[in-house]
Amino acid sequence: MLKYILNRLFHSVIVMFVISFIVFFIMFKAGDPVQLLLPPDATQQDVIEMRHALGIDQSFIKQYEAFLKNVAKGNLGTSFVYGQPALDVVFERLPATLELSVLAMIFSIIFGVPLGIIASIKPKAWYSKAIMFLSLSGISVPIFWTGMVLVLVFSVLLGWLPSSGRGEVYLFTSAFTWDGIKHLIMPVLTLSFFQLALILRLTRTGMMEVMMQDYIKLAVAKGVPRRVVVYYHALKNSLIPLITVIGIQFGQLVAFTIVTETIFAWPGTGKLIIDSIQNLDRPIVVAYLLIISFIFVAINFVVDVLYTFVDPRVRV
Amino acid sequence: MALLEVKNLKTYFFTRNGIVKSVDGTSFSIEKGEILGIVGESGAGKSITGFSLLGLIDPPGKIVEGEINFNGRDLVKLSEDELQKIRGDEISMIFQDPQTSLNPVITIGEQMMEVILYHRKGMSKKEAFNACVEILKTVGLPAAHKRMKSYPHQLSGGMKQRVVIAMALLNNPKLLVADEPTTALDVTIQAQILYLMKKLSLEFHSALILITHDIAVVSQLCDKIAVMYAGRIVEYGRKEDVIFNPLHPYTKGLIECLPKLNDDKKRLYQIPGIMPSLLGLPKGCYFKDRCEFADEQCDVYPPKQEIDKRIVFCHKVK
Numbered sequence: 210m211l212k213y214i215l216n217r218l219f220h221s222v223i224v225m226f227v228i229s230f231i232v233f234f235i236m237f238k239a240g241d242p243v244q245l246l247l248p249p250d251a252t253q254q255d256v257i258e259m260r261h262a263l264g265i266d267q268s269f270i271k272q273y274e275a276f277l278k279n280v281a282k283g284n285l286g287t288s289f290v291y292g293q294p295a296l297d298v299v300f301e302r303l304p305a306t307l308e309l310s311v312l313a314m315i316f317s318i319i320f321g322v323p324l325g326i327i328a329s330i331k332p333k334a335w336y337s338k339a340i341m342f343l344s345l346s347g348i349s350v351p352i353f354w355t356g357m358v359l360v361l362v363f364s365v366l367l368g369w370l371p372s373s374g375r376g377e378v379y380l381f382t383s384a385f386t387w388d389g390i391k392h393l394i395m396p397v398l399t400l401s402f403f404q405l406a407l408i409l410r411l412t413r414t415g416m417m418e419v420m421m422q423d424y425i426k427l428a429v430a431k432g433v434p435r436r437v438v439v440y441y442h443a444l445k446n447s448l449i450p451l452i453t454v455i456g457i458q459f460g461q462l463v464a465f466t467i468v469t470e471t472i473f474a475w476p477g478t479g480k481l482i483i484d485s486i487q488n489l490d491r492p493i494v495v496a497y498l499l500i501i502s503f504i505f506v507a508i509n510f511v512v513d514v515l516y517t518f519v520d521p522r523v524r525v
Numbered sequence: 526m527a528l529l530e531v532k533n534l535k536t537y538f539f540t541r542n543g544i545v546k547s548v549d550g551t552s553f554s555i556e557k558g559e560i561l562g563i564v565g566e567s568g569a570g571k572s573i574t575g576f577s578l579l580g581l582i583d584p585p586g587k588i589v590e591g592e593i594n595f596n597g598r599d600l601v602k603l604s605e606d607e608l609q610k611i612r613g614d615e616i617s618m619i620f621q622d623p624q625t626s627l628n629p630v631i632t633i634g635e636q637m638m639e640v641i642l643y644h645r646k647g648m649s650k651k652e653a654f655n656a657c658v659e660i661l662k663t664v665g666l667p668a669a670h671k672r673m674k675s676y677p678h679q680l681s682g683g684m685k686q687r688v689v690i691a692m693a694l695l696n697n698p699k700l701l702v703a704d705e706p707t708t709a710l711d712v713t714i715q716a717q718i719l720y721l722m723k724k725l726s727l728e729f730h731s732a733l734i735l736i737t738h739d740i741a742v743v744s745q746l747c748d749k750i751a752v753m754y755a756g757r758i759v760e761y762g763r764k765e766d767v768i769f770n771p772l773h774p775y776t777k778g779l780i781e782c783l784p785k786l787n788d789d790k791k792r793l794y795q796i797p798g799i800m801p802s803l804l805g806l807p808k809g810c811y812f813k814d815r816c817e818f819a820d821e822q823c824d825v826y827p828p829k830q831e832i833d834k835r836i837v838f839c840h841k842v843k
Binding site for chain 1: 579581605609610611612613614617618620621622625626627628629630631632636639640643644676678689692
């Protein structure tokens, strides 16, 4: 187990090293941030001074070398735009994104798995067909459309829910205050639709496949009640592929809340990264992508560990 | 009275391509402690007959007609809840492939204890556990206590089939339905498992229905034999009669197919042709296209004949 963890850690360091190099290179080639940072009437002298101050007047190799040295000290550079350490800027925004992703994932699982099971038991019943139709729309309808329709209905027409911002924040999250919850509902719903539909469909397919297995028939032949056969014998088997997908999708959620955050003016990392790319704010972009890759690596690790609990055939 | 009496059982599958008459009017009976072999090719309706007994036919399949009188009750008329009480308790089943008949993510112990706990409501987990260990020892599984905590993938095929058999015997059932219990095992293990089943059914006074395509297996173990072809029984009688004096041409063919030790023929005999599709059965006798004795008389399905306590469906048998 320890060997496995160390191995994993070593791999993730390599992955993050490669990512940092690629992002650093792309941002280096993308353009000169000084043009965007200084007012249009700045003199050539100002430009040269600014470039020297930011350290971007040196060669690529020199810059990357300096970056790596800083990383070794736990410093991912200072944001060109905000003038603060890049890590601090990203971490400040991260809770908002994480809360959105975690809640959306929980919501999708809580509704997706049971609905998938229901749709799998009697695939020809009207309610199964209704569930499958809705899930198809969940998969097909683009997220920005869902978000805007929700805003139109619940903010503009009905005036029930606020259309932007996080509301009152307590202990890094809006989920503990009534005002915060009202702000959370629509972004979480928007973000969940696709995930819910995906989880639902996967659960259904998995269950239908498992229900045809001999061991399910034998469980029934042993006189085990149908309910137990479905929710224990079958579900435990169909959870195995589901966990993988939920893990991957969670990484996706954290990384790609951009659209949802833009619609609801949610002050998370998604909006930050878009702004930073536009401003050519290299330290922020690099720091953000490194953190996201780390989250992906961590999730994969958790999934692997969860596997050993659900599937006895898998041993780490 | 017989323990189980099946009368004119018809199990049909309503598929898009038409009605598949998997079991089309079979009748047989089995006494307490008796062993009945049901023999036939793949698709002859043997397994469906077995599943019908326990009400394990899933849509689009359905038992459309017939009676299954078991211990004074007609199982066809019972509700799902009542059947559930009988399954695994009074009638239990052993499946063909031990590799797939145990749930891969649940321990052997839990899968076994379930059988007891859902039928004996008053029994404690500890008692159930001990009963399982006992029965695992009876079926000859080494280190039974340790095996209770194992998962199926940690056991070999033969060991798994022993577990499945042990599981079927836990509640001391009156009837055991074994669907090709040795087909998926290698030959040395086959003999062990068959011997074990015979021994246990004697020990536990259970009646046994042995479904197999292997007439050699049947001839060793069974008291009675039913030969099925295309959903119907074509010959049914005592083992000695059926094996040593087969009447139906199909039964004769099956026995002819067996390799014989003191035979210098290079090739084994095979019955010409294949079993007709259940969707396109010929008019008259289903076997006529493969039968060397067939003539125009066979264009009508042969009537039931009872010869010397044996039942046979063939015009050519007098």
